[in-house]
Amino acid sequence: MTADSYSPAPTPTPWEAPTPGAPVEATVAVPGSKSITNRELVLAALADGPSLLTGALHSDDSARMVTALRALGVVVETVPGDNPFGPDLEVTPPATFAGGTTIDCGQAGTVMRFVTPIAGLAVGDVHVTAHSTALHRPMGAMIQALREVGADIDDAGTWALPFDIRGHGHLRGGEVTIDASQSSQFVSGLLLAAARFDVGLRLIHEGERLPSLPHIEMTIEALARRGVHVEHPAPNEWLVPAGPIRGKDVAIEPDLSNAAPFLAAAVLTGGSVTIPGWPAHSTQPGALLADILPVMGARAHRRGGALTVSAGEGIVGVDLDLSAASELTPTLFALAAFADSPTTFHGIGHIRGHETDRISALVGNLRELGGEAEELDDGIRVIPRPLHGGLWRAHHDHRLATAGAVIGLRVAGVEVDDIGTTAKTMPEFPQLWADMLA
Secondary structure, three states: OOOOOOOOOOOOOOEEOOOOOOOOEEEOOOOEOHHHHHHHHHHHHHOOOOEEEEOOOOOHHHHHHHHHHHHOOOEEEEEOOOOOOOOEEEEEOOOOOEOOEEEEOOOOHHHHHHHHHHHHOOEEEEEEEOOHHHOOOOOHHHHHHHHHOOOOEEOOOOOOOOEEEEEEOOOOOEEEEEOOOOOOHHHHHHHHHHOOOOOOEEEEEOOOOOOOHHHHHHHHHHHHHOOOOOEEEEOOEEEEOOOOOOOOOEEOOEOOOOOHHHHHHHHHHOOEEEEEOOOOOOOOHHHHHHHHHHHOOOEEEEEOOEEEEEOOOOOOOOEEEOOOOHHHHHHHHHHHOOOOOOEEEEOOHHHHHOOOOHHHHHHHHHHHOOOEEEEEOOEEEEEOOOOOOEEEOOOOOHHHHHHHHHHHOOOOOEEEOOHHHHHHOOOOHHHHHHHHHO
């Protein structure tokens, strides 16, 4: 499992989104969660013994994480298992994290924010960089926090990638106050490594918002499974004691956010789609689909460990706060384009700092197809209009690409300029989409 450095590539051939002539009726198994896979890889690297991750995701983002951890001396081996999407992963942590290396984060925000604290525990210099299209992604809060816990970081005054960490084999820890308004990954990245700090960590968030709270709960739950109890004495405050992180075998849940386009296909085509392996309890933001889609007019029910979503009488325009599940915005935006009235999503201003400015890109793409949408300070408004075919730009963003596929279910002639960008979290997307429609 490798991730080669990015290099110029030929312009991809646009992918024509299929427009089915009948309701979709399908069962679609989706690969493992990217968010859980990358958290468990990091915890396994920090643990006191080996871990086995079953059902792990194999994608560009997870490959970047594996490559980054290997660069720091972690042993990650593939072993046969029952996962239809790839082998299981056996992770053996090193006695000491190795410096004298470079970490290329590609476009993976989890690698930028989760591996950087581990680099502070290394012995020797670690150069951290990313793909040119990702160097804009916020890192200032992480740089500041790591300096406060004792890291020696040279960012040439940019507060951004690339930068060098001069590792001394440990981080002091202590009390840190940060503004994580731009990404909950700043909180998660620090919490994941905090038990390995000399005195643990008291982390306080001060800022106008804290987006995607389920991802922080996911981090806390993952730590608890490995014997690290995170105290939450007050809103936006976390305490992590210094101590061991247990090696443990962990089964990775399916990626519920990556299930969103497939469930949307049921709603848009008047059909029904079932996702097997849907957990009864999950901290993934995608779990909220079971509640959000019915608000927008669909029907959803769980049975036998699966979630089935079926079309209702129509798609309903809504006013929704998506701050807890902002990664669902592109798919829900695509649904809203066909609703019976305007839709407003708010609490999502931070998605301007993802792989692309998702708000601007969604609005621009819909307007190119004859639609109407407006950018808001902290959200987006969709006004349903008749649409026509045309080019849908992915902007190097996997969720933008899948949103184009969803639009194409109802609009013939929609072409996604780079469907291959879905490999970031779901390389199998084009084939799974074709199989569903077949």
